[in-house]
Amino acid sequence: MPLRHVLLALVVVAVWGLNFVFIKLSVEALPPLLVAGLRFLLAAVPAVFFIRPPRASFWLVVAYGLSLGVALYSLLNLAIAWGMPAGLSSLVLQTQAFFTMALAFLMLGERPGRFQIMGAAIAFAGIGVIALERLGQTALLPLGMTLLAAASWGLANVLTRKAGKVDALSFTVWGALAAPLPLLALSFWLEGGDVVMAALRNFGWAELGLIAFQAWPATLVAGGIWSWLLLRHPASVVAPFTLLVPVTGLLSGFLLLGERVSPVEILGTLLVIAGLVVTVLRRPRLVAPAA
Template sequence: MRPAHIALAALVAAVWGVNFVVIEIGLDHFPPLLFSALRFLVAALPAVFFVGRPKVAWKWIVGVGLALGVAKFGLLFTGMSLGAPAGLSSLVLQVQAVFTALFAFLALGERPGRIKLLGMGVALAGIGVAAVDEGASGASLTGFALIIAAALCWGVSNVLTRKAAPPDALNFMVWVSIVPVLPLLALSLLLEGPDRDLVALRQLDWTGAGVIVYVAWITTVFGFGAWGWLLRPHPASSVAPFSLLVPVFGMSSAALFLGESVSPLRWCAAALLVGGVALASVTPGRRRGAQIAGAAGAPERTVRVPLTAHTAPSVPKERA
């Protein structure tokens, strides 16, 4: 990768890591489900009028919209509102790579190798250490459990995204963002109450508006757009590892801006989880013959790489 592309990948990871701090601030202004609904509403409008028609079947857009938008983000925002710290949430959410590998095996028949299984075990050990640290600190185990449930739902959406194989990541993400808006609003009215929602909207200030803009346009539109752009000239195996920087930026920004302490036990959990996800993301390299064929201009087979944190699907190269 060129230095400019490496810098862009690192910038996207930083944007996604700081996003957890921004979510924490936003939860002081909005109920979690309403906040999530507003995030997707602003991400979809007006972008949906500029990205063109959907390039995949509606069943995949609706499926990913429900799994990612309603379930994953609804659980994530609710878990953080119940006390799950921003830095820890950015870390624990990365266990989605383990769930992705598990669901890919069950639904797609992608059998994990020994290294991937080892990585999954190490990552789960990291989750266990994080749970012990969370319990010892007296924080909300319910919120912690909801973050894990959010990671599970993210794994489901990753497999659905792989099945959809969208050729344009930004187009796909914008159309997916339309789906969760009404279900999340309905759930907010039902569970959080119209009075609470109206108070939040009436008290909207510049900070609340800025939070919505960040999570919608910076994190979603710019983040996924840049990530998808990077996946066009580079293989997913080169881009995906940068997502491991997300919890690094998440935990450091939470400590810097929110004053969250990072205990030695949490650093241990971070090392286990990030290391495990890295191992679980390992994909065997191409055979030398395939490399020679590609260099000679012969058609290449697309290499499937597990989707890791915030990773868009790999884009197959065009046949020569």
């Protein structure tokens, strides 16, 4: 992967790590499913009026939007609202790299090289070290929901690869359009119409700022860059970069939420960085072309 592409991936990592703080603050202020629905509504509208649809299958775009917008963020937002710490969420969610590799192998025939597998294993060991340090802070249900969210992200990554050479921003924007209606319907059904309407009546500039960061820098800008990278490199090369999200997530949680970072967590972070270095410095030995 060229250096400029590596730097773009690191920008995405920084934005997504910070985004966990914004999610945590937003689900404390608003119903979590409503937050997800408003996020993707703001990401899609008005952008869809200025950006042409991607040259990809309609159903593929919809499937991408449902897996990324509905499945991933309904599960993640609920998990955080139900007690999953922001820092630990940023850690557990990175198991998506392994779901991505497995699904890319099954759906696209992309076979990761041994150095990619080795690097991912080292990085995952680092995540395990940090997660064990923090596991006592959360319950099993939110933890399990975060793992399901990670699987949904892995599916979204593979669907992006399957789309082939399409405009990344267009794919992201039109995929986002598939998410608001299902998310808002789920919000009214599960969180209650009265609760949702009360939250909307009290919606102010602070809430708008929290949603806007998730919609624009985290979804459109970072998501667009991420799709662009996935369309140009094998999923097993790009996905491991998100193993650095816990680093920026822990740092953001420490600086903005006062979350403690222990020596054990620092050790785990160093393992994550070492694993990523092993992964990105070696090309896969055999990679199938994009479908």
